[in-house]
Amino acid sequence: MSNPIALIGRAATYLLLLLAAFISVFPFFWMAVGATNTSADILKGKATPGGALWANMVNFFSSVDMPRILFNSFFIAGVGTALTLLVSSLAGYGFEMFRSRFRERIFGSLLLMLSIPFAALMIPLFIMMANLKLINTYQAIILPTIASIFIVFYFRQATKAFPHELRDAARIDGLKEWQIFFWVYMPVMRSTYAAATIIVFMANWNNYLWPLIVLQTNEMKTLTLVVAGLTSAYTPDWGVVMVGAIFATLPTLIIFFLLQRRFVEGMLGAVK
Amino acid sequence: MAQSGYERSQQVNGWLFVLPALILLGIFMIYPIIWSLWMSFQVGRGMNFSFGGFTNIMRLTQDPVFLRALSNTLIFLAIQVPIMLILALLFANALNDSKLWGRSWFRTAIFLPCVTSLVAYSVVFRSMFAQDGIMNEMLMALQIIDNPIPWLADPFWAKVVIISAITWRWTGYNMIFYLAAMQNIDRSIYEAAKIDGVPAWARFWYITVPMLKPVILFTTVISTIGTLQLFDEPNLITNQGGPSDATLTLSLYIYNLSFRFMPSFGYAATVSYVIVVLVGILTLIQFLVARDRRA
Numbered sequence: 001m002s003n004p005i006a007l008i009g010r011a012a013t014y015l016l017l018l019l020a021a022f023i024s025v026f027p028f029f030w031m032a033v034g035a036t037n038t039s040a041d042i043l044k045g046k047a048t049p050g051g052a053l054w055a056n057m058v059n060f061f062s063s064v065d066m067p068r069i070l071f072n073s074f075f076i077a078g079v080g081t082a083l084t085l086l087v088s089s090l091a092g093y094g095f096e097m098f099r100s101r102f103r104e105r106i107f108g109s110l111l112l113m114l115s116i117p118f119a120a121l122m123i124p125l126f127i128m129m130a131n132l133k134l135i136n137t138y139q140a141i142i143l144p145t146i147a148s149i150f151i152v153f154y155f156r157q158a159t160k161a162f163p164h165e166l167r168d169a170a171r172i173d174g175l176k177e178w179q180i181f182f183w184v185y186m187p188v189m190r191s192t193y194a195a196a197t198i199i200v201f202m203a204n205w206n207n208y209l210w211p212l213i214v215l216q217t218n219e220m221k222t223l224t225l226v227v228a229g230l231t232s233a234y235t236p237d238w239g240v241v242m243v244g245a246i247f248a249t250l251p252t253l254i255i256f257f258l259l260q261r262r263f264v265e266g267m268l269g270a271v272k
Numbered sequence: 273m274a275q276s277g278y279e280r281s282q283q284v285n286g287w288l289f290v291l292p293a294l295i296l297l298g299i300f301m302i303y304p305i306i307w308s309l310w311m312s313f314q315v316g317r318g319m320n321f322s323f324g325g326f327t328n329i330m331r332l333t334q335d336p337v338f339l340r341a342l343s344n345t346l347i348f349l350a351i352q353v354p355i356m357l358i359l360a361l362l363f364a365n366a367l368n369d370s371k372l373w374g375r376s377w378f379r380t381a382i383f384l385p386c387v388t389s390l391v392a393y394s395v396v397f398r399s400m401f402a403q404d405g406i407m408n409e410m411l412m413a414l415q416i417i418d419n420p421i422p423w424l425a426d427p428f429w430a431k432v433v434i435i436s437a438i439t440w441r442w443t444g445y446n447m448i449f450y451l452a453a454m455q456n457i458d459r460s461i462y463e464a465a466k467i468d469g470v471p472a473w474a475r476f477w478y479i480t481v482p483m484l485k486p487v488i489l490f491t492t493v494i495s496t497i498g499t500l501q502l503f504d505e506p507n508l509i510t511n512q513g514g515p516s517d518a519t520l521t522l523s524l525y526i527y528n529l530s531f532r533f534m535p536s537f538g539y540a541a542t543v544s545y546v547i548v549v550l551v552g553i554l555t556l557i558q559f560l561v562a563r564d565r566r567a
Contacts, residue, residue, distance in 0.1 A: 009472065013366045014373075020363060021381035024444065028384065030406060031396045042399050045406035087292045094289025098282055103290065113297070115493070115551050116305055117501045119523045120544040123311065123530050123537050124304035147296035177285045206389035208504050209523075213531060224391045228508055231395050238399050245392040256387045260380070267386075267445065268452050 031249070034242035042238040056239035063240065064226055065219065066247075072138075073223040076211075077204040080142045084200045085193060088148050092155025093181060097167070107156075110149050118209070126213055140214045145204065151196055158192040159185075195266035198259060202252050223248050305548075312545050314538035321538060328542035338543060340517050341525040344431070348502060348521070352435045353495045357488070360443050364450035365476055379451070383444035390441070394508035397437045398424070401509070427518030430510045434519050437505050442498075446491045453487040454480065489562045496554050500547050503527065522547050 034042050037050035060066075095107050125144055126135075134140040162185060170180045186193070208224050215221050221229070227244040230236060256263050315324030332338050366372065367379050385393065400406050401423035408420040423429045457480065465475050481488070503523040506513045512528075513520030522543060529540035 013369075017363070017366055017378045017382075020359075020443075021378050023440065024382050024384055027393065027396050027400065027440070028388075030400060031392075034396075034399065042405075043402045044404050045402070045409035047406055047409075087296065091290045091293035094286055098286025098289065100283060100286055103286060106290075106294070110297075113301060115497055115555055116301060117497065117523075117544070117547045117551055119501055119503075119526050120308050120541075120548050121301065121304045122526070123541055123544065124307040125300065126530070127537070128304065143296075144300040147293040147300070149297070152293060177289075181289070202387075206391070208389075208391050209527070213527075224389055227395060228391045231398065231508060241395050241399065245396055248392040249388050252387050252389065256384075264383075264448055267448060 028249075031242055031245050034238065035246055037239055037242075039236070039238040039240075042242070052239050056237075056243050059237060060240045060243040063230075064244070068219055069221060069223050069226050072220060073205060076138055076141050076222060077201050079138070080145050080204045081197055081201045083142065083146045084148050084151060084204075085196055087146050088151035089155040089186075089189075089193070089196070090181065091147075091152045092157075093159050093185060095152070096156045096159040096162075110152065114149050114153075122210065122213060125210075129214060135214055136216045136220050137214075138220075141207070141211055144210070145207075148200065151200060154196055155192065158189060162188065191262070194259070195262045197266075198255055198263050199266040202255070205251060308541040308544055311538050311541035314541075315536075316538060317534055317536055324538065328539050331539060332542060332546070337517060337520070338525060341513075341520045341522050341543075342546065344517075344519060345500060345502065345521045347431065348435060348438070349496060349499045352438055353492065353499055355435070356439045356443050356495065357446055357491060359439070360446035360491070361450055361481075361484075361488075363443070364447045364454060365480060367447075367451060368454045379447075383448060385441050385443075386445045386448075388441070390504040391508060393441055394437065394505050397433070397440075397505075398509045398511075401433050424510055425515050427515055430515055430518050433509060434502075434505055437509055438499070438502070442495070446495070449487050449491055450484060453484050457483050485562060489558060492558050493555050496558070497551055500550055500554075 030047065033047060033049055035056055036053040037046055038052045038055075041050055041052075095103060121144075129135050129140040134143075166184055166188065167180055170184050175183065206224060207222075208228065211222050211225055212228070215225060223244070227241070227248045230241045230244050311321070312328055313324060313326075314321040315327050316322055363378075363382055367375055367382075369375070372378075403420060403422060403425070405423075407423065408417070411417045412420065421429050423433050461479055462475055465479060470478075501523050502521045506519040506521050506524055507527075510519040512532075513524045526540045526543050529536055529543065
């Protein structure tokens with residue numbers, strides 16, 4: 001089969017993939033190298049490591065109250081993720097295990113709501129939070145994200161694989177429905193929870209527009225907002241920006257490399 | 273009697289499980305979306321509203337900034353989504369070959385951009401596209417261009433930067449969906465076609481693509497919805513939709529109207545309903561087209 005056309009095709013495939021891989025990875029390299037360079041060098045396109053890493057770090061930590069900002073980010077993403085998983089998996093389980101025609105109809109209408117753009121919600125949500133005096137609080141960020149249609153779908157799909165014999169056996173043992181959910185379903189479905197945790201945590205960690213609207217003082221800001229804010233100066237210090245970008249990317253990057261398979265599963269999950 | 277008691281308790285349990293989610297969706301999604309529809313007929317500044325009928329809709333048709341934002345958003349949509357999905361399909365097809373050397377490395381590399389936060393990658397891209405920055409330097413070193421391109425200062429090139437950035441961030445994401453779907457296609461179909469002498473491009477076009485139609489539809493719909501709501505990139509890479517509104521999107525305009533200028537929430541809500549209507553129409557068209565081709 002090694003005729004010239006096949007060989008050329010094969011070479012073209014590798015060339016395409018190599019180019020794509022290079023373009024995909026280069027900005028990561030640029031970010032890492034940028035953290036070691038001065039702002040002026042970054043703007044001049046210097047792509048080799050420099051000696052400004054320490055200075056950039058010092059400048060970053062002196063302009064950002066990092067412990068507080070990290071706490072905000074982890075608290076919002078962590079609590080938000082836990083609540084989202086709880087509420088949405090309860091619903092996914094409920095829709096799948098207890099069927100009724102009316103609830104099926106509600107489930108169907110959730111599919112339509114999946115395409116409601118956030119832009120059309122943000123003004124009423126902002127006024128709502130202002131009326132509730134929740135502007136600049138963690139609750140304002142977390143509350144609207146808890147019930148995620150996407151995660152409800154994800155759990156309903158996954159629940160189809162949950163063995164019904166386990167539920168029946170638990171019922172015979174006299175467990176109540178909520179006990180079955182917490183003591184049988186949750187432990188059995190832990191890999192589903194792990195995959196969902198990754199996508200929800202990542203979405204919360206990276207959220208920008210809604211925190212930008214709601215969080216207004218410096219001590220409430222998340223890392224994402226701080227990094228964005230570093231570039232809004234008249235002359236941003238790009239070395240410092242790169243340090244911030246690395247900190248903002250690191251948690252999701254680490255999760256990805258530790259749990260690569262789960263990560264991808266989570267992304268594919270809701271559409272299987 | 274015992275049976276109906278059991279059934280009633282099943283009903284009650286069913287509601288108890290789904291109720292927390294439904295209540296939250298009611299408060300934070302259904303109520304706001306209806307509220308913003310009502311608001312789109314209100315005029316006034318700040319929190320002082322009065323009923324304006326179709327005033328806001330008339331204002332849309334005469335507002336050059338809105339028309340600019342609308343056309344920018346549609347340009348991004350029409351150019352970026354097809355480029356990205358075609359690239360994703362090509363990469364997935366290349367990576368679906370089990371004899372390919374370095375397959376999992378390529379896959380990980382191309383997927384890697386999806387791991388970054390939109391804000392982090394946006395600020396990194398902004399630094400790469402500086403006037404004397406690395407992009408111009410590399411392109412000049414490769415002799416693709418003779419003079420540096422004013423990426424972020426020129427209306428045309430600023431759009432190119434935004435389109436490249438989104439494509440960089442999301443191609444791998446879509447590729448993963450295609451790869452997963454391709455792995456579910458029965459290999460023997462390809463073997464049979466190969467024996468019959470069907471060339472590779474025809475196998476891709478007449479077997480792979482039709483088999484992937486549901487996934488292609490899904491990715492088209494989510495990409496469309498995502499691009500219509502584009503905010504982070506034009507806010508950060510091209511500095512709030514610049515230069516001179518060349519990359520201003522509908523979401524960015526809504527944000528400006530509500531939070532950057534003296535708020536006019538009613539008019540901003542009207543603009544936001546333009547996105548709702550566009551999402552609805554485009555999703556419907558995509559479903560109809562896909563159903564048509566199947567028949």
